[in-house]
Amino acid sequence: MLRVMARPTPQTHGEILAAAARRFAATGYRGTSLQDIATEVGCSKAAVLYHFANKEAILTELMAPAIEVLRSLDERITEQPGPAAAQRVAAEGFVDLAVRFRSEIALLRGEFPELLQQPGFVHIQQISERLIDAFAGQSERASARITALVLLAGIAETCGQFADVPDQELGDALLALLRRALEPPGH
Amino acid sequence: MLRVMARPTPQTHGEILAAAARRFAATGYRGTSLQDIATEVGCSKAAVLYHFANKEAILTELMAPAIEVLRSLDERITEQPGPAAAQRVAAEGFVDLAVRFRSEIALLRGEFPELLQQPGFVHIQQISERLIDAFAGQSERASARITALVLLAGIAETCGQFADVPDQELGDALLALLRRALEPPGH
DNA sequence: CACTGATCTGACCGATCGGTCAGCCTCTGA
DNA sequence: TCAGAGGCTGACCGATCGGTCAGATCAGTG
Numbered sequence: 001m002l003r004v005m006a007r008p009t010p011q012t013h014g015e016i017l018a019a020a021a022r023r024f025a026a027t028g029y030r031g032t033s034l035q036d037i038a039t040e041v042g043c044s045k046a047a048v049l050y051h052f053a054n055k056e057a058i059l060t061e062l063m064a065p066a067i068e069v070l071r072s073l074d075e076r077i078t079e080q081p082g083p084a085a086a087q088r089v090a091a092e093g094f095v096d097l098a099v100r101f102r103s104e105i106a107l108l109r110g111e112f113p114e115l116l117q118q119p120g121f122v123h124i125q126q127i128s129e130r131l132i133d134a135f136a137g138q139s140e141r142a143s144a145r146i147t148a149l150v151l152l153a154g155i156a157e158t159c160g161q162f163a164d165v166p167d168q169e170l171g172d173a174l175l176a177l178l179r180r181a182l183e184p185p186g187h
Numbered sequence: 188m189l190r191v192m193a194r195p196t197p198q199t200h201g202e203i204l205a206a207a208a209r210r211f212a213a214t215g216y217r218g219t220s221l222q223d224i225a226t227e228v229g230c231s232k233a234a235v236l237y238h239f240a241n242k243e244a245i246l247t248e249l250m251a252p253a254i255e256v257l258r259s260l261d262e263r264i265t266e267q268p269g270p271a272a273a274q275r276v277a278a279e280g281f282v283d284l285a286v287r288f289r290s291e292i293a294l295l296r297g298e299f300p301e302l303l304q305q306p307g308f309v310h311i312q313q314i315s316e317r318l319i320d321a322f323a324g325q326s327e328r329a330s331a332r333i334t335a336l337v338l339l340a341g342i343a344e345t346c347g348q349f350a351d352v353p354d355q356e357l358g359d360a361l362l363a364l365l366r367r368a369l370e371p372p373g374h
Numbered sequence: 375c376a377c378t379g380a381t382c383t384g385a386c387c388g389a390t391c392g393g394t395c396a397g398c399c400t401c402t403g404a
Numbered sequence: 405t406c407a408g409a410g411g412c413t414g415a416c417c418g419a420t421c422g423g424t425c426a427g428a429t430c431a432g433t434g
Contacts, residue, residue, distance in 0.1 A: 047413075050412065055393090147364050150364060162329075379430105383427085384425105389422095401411100
């Protein structure tokens, strides 16, 4: 029976987070089991659940910084005086968020719909609806809303795949795309 | 013990397909179990597996028409004389495909990455890479490829959510978006 | 009547999932 | 020296997954 060395580790918490991030990025949230994470860390599954209440708690802790920025962006948008200003702030803020947190967003890997319905993420849904509103220039026109949703989902879905592109270049490209593609408010 | 009525059913095959489509659209491929489908049909899970070799076979049969159209679009694109023509054909063809098969695409629900790696779908990956090439005007510039991927993924990811928008209106909106957003070939 | 092939069922399989639990080890400080 | 706390383990749990299988039921055929 192997006796594992006495570990000095309260840093295990952080190691689990980092390992979980790698696994989620590789195989998605649902596609990653607690055992996968434990194996990557080199500890038991029970150790993972000693440091985190459950699987979802790992994800929420990983996403916390990005969610905080998203929430503050939401506030800034609602403070804007008109649809044009709101659209501009939303575009710039969302691009900045997508670029800065692209690795975190990448771990969701298309599981947005399911994850948004998990208990810890319900309010994100409302925020994303307000983001679409802002992108669409508060218009109810179908074409404006289609454009907004396609761009929002497209950026969220793909920004994690450009790990090799520098922040500045990725941000410029996305912002230029939004400026070209978004319809100016006031049909 | 309930004795189920004698069913006249060779149409069960079709019923299973329709039920699977509803369940996949509601909870995704991975989020739908064979038992879910069987319950929706009103038969046993074993009956589902009598009509289909396995779970993936249900999905491939559901997607077959859309995949056939995608394949023929791929052929048409490669036949084009230059990047500009290829980009135009790709944009129009992809929008047409997204609109016509939006309900089928919707059942993938963001599980593209995983599903593309299943045995029956490997060639789709290559086709989608050629689609991105065409969208980007065969350019290697990062901004062109970012734009292409965002639009492609955005449309694929969202087209299923506009079930209430008429084909014509949705197609026009998407095509207008692509014309605005895609960078013309020849940097 | 007997037989056949298509259809379908319930019981079952091994694997894996997220999560629980009793208890062991090591370190610390009184 | 020893109690206790923090950190961690292996064994285990119930649930669910995709898939298998022997056999029951039926319509059609001769």
